[in-house]
Amino acid sequence: xxxxxxxSRYLVKRTGEKVFLECVQDMDHENMFWYRQDPGLGxxxxxxxxxxxxKEKGDIPEGYSVSREKKxxxxxxxxxxxxxxxxxxLCASSSPGGPWAxxxxxxxRLTVT
Amino acid sequence: AxxxxxxDIHITVSEGASLxxxxxxxxxxxxxxxxxxxxxGQGLQLLLKYFSGDTLVQGIKGFEAEFKRSQSSFNLxxxxxxxxxxxxYFCAVGESGGSYIxxxxxxxxxxxxx
Numbered sequence: 698x699x700x701x702x703x704x705s706r707y708l709v710k711r712t713g714e715k716v717f718l719e720c721v722q723d724m725d726h727e728n729m730f731w732y733r734q735d736p737g738l739g740x741x742x743x744x745x746x747x748x749x750x751x752k753e754k755g756d757i758p759e760g761y762s763v764s765r766e767k768k769x770x771x772x773x774x775x776x777x778x779x780x781x782x783x784x785x786x787l788c789a790s791s792s793p794g795g796p797w798a799x800x801x802x803x804x805x806r807l808t809v810t
Numbered sequence: 811a812x813x814x815x816x817x818d819i820h821i822t823v824s825e826g827a828s829l830x831x832x833x834x835x836x837x838x839x840x841x842x843x844x845x846x847x848x849x850x851g852q853g854l855q856l857l858l859k860y861f862s863g864d865t866l867v868q869g870i871k872g873f874e875a876e877f878k879r880s881q882s883s884f885n886l887x888x889x890x891x892x893x894x895x896x897x898x899y900f901c902a903v904g905e906s907g908g909s910y911i912x913x914x915x916x917x918x919x920x921x922x923x924x
Contacts, residue, residue, distance in 0.1 A: 732914075737916060738916060739914045787853055787854070789853075798856040799856075801853030801854040802853050803851070803852055804851075
């Protein structure tokens with residue numbers, strides 16, 4: 698069965714800390730995504746990646762960066778965490794070449810204090 | 811640019827009653843349409859998708875959705891709701907010939923009364 702694993706379910710960090718959110722998929726998917734989910738706002742795309750070492754900005758990339766050194770792993774980095782980055786973060790992956798469905802991880806709920 | 815509207819933030823139904831969740835999209839060509847469900851504390855799971863062909867699509871857990879081009883809608887339905895259907899439901903649209911990255915609606919929270 699398809700699996701997307703996010704390393705932490707809950708994370709509490711302090712303002713100004715550098716934060717790494719990790720995501721691993723076992724489906725050999727080329728495409729990987731990071732979304733942010735907030736009540737009433739739905740899912741907003743932060744960054745996505747079509748291949749190793751390739752990345753594209755989504756709708757709300759400010760304050761975030763990403764890393765994709767291996768095909769199966771896509772990391773989201775908060776260079777200097779701020780309280781307005783408190784949110785649920787969802788990682789997803791999909792096959793290339795079409796509007797295929799996304800496979801999601803269970804999410805990381807990040808609280809920045 | 812594509813967009814998705816889910817007009818209802820919350821929907822409350824009684825167990826056993828029928829359900830319809832609304833989704834309207836804005837896109838010039840034939841869209842690719844999806845419904846996802848998110849149970850509490852979980853990620854999103856695909857319920858069903860429409861790419862082409864028959865406009866009535868069947869999904870998992872007894873859900874179905876109908877694509878109506880004239881109304882730019884893709885409403886989700888279930889004839890008899892179970893308490894376990896209580897969750898957040900997201901409609902999404904992906905553009906044909908483009909990056910295929912879906913745009914999500916803001917979600918509808920389904921509350922099921924016993």
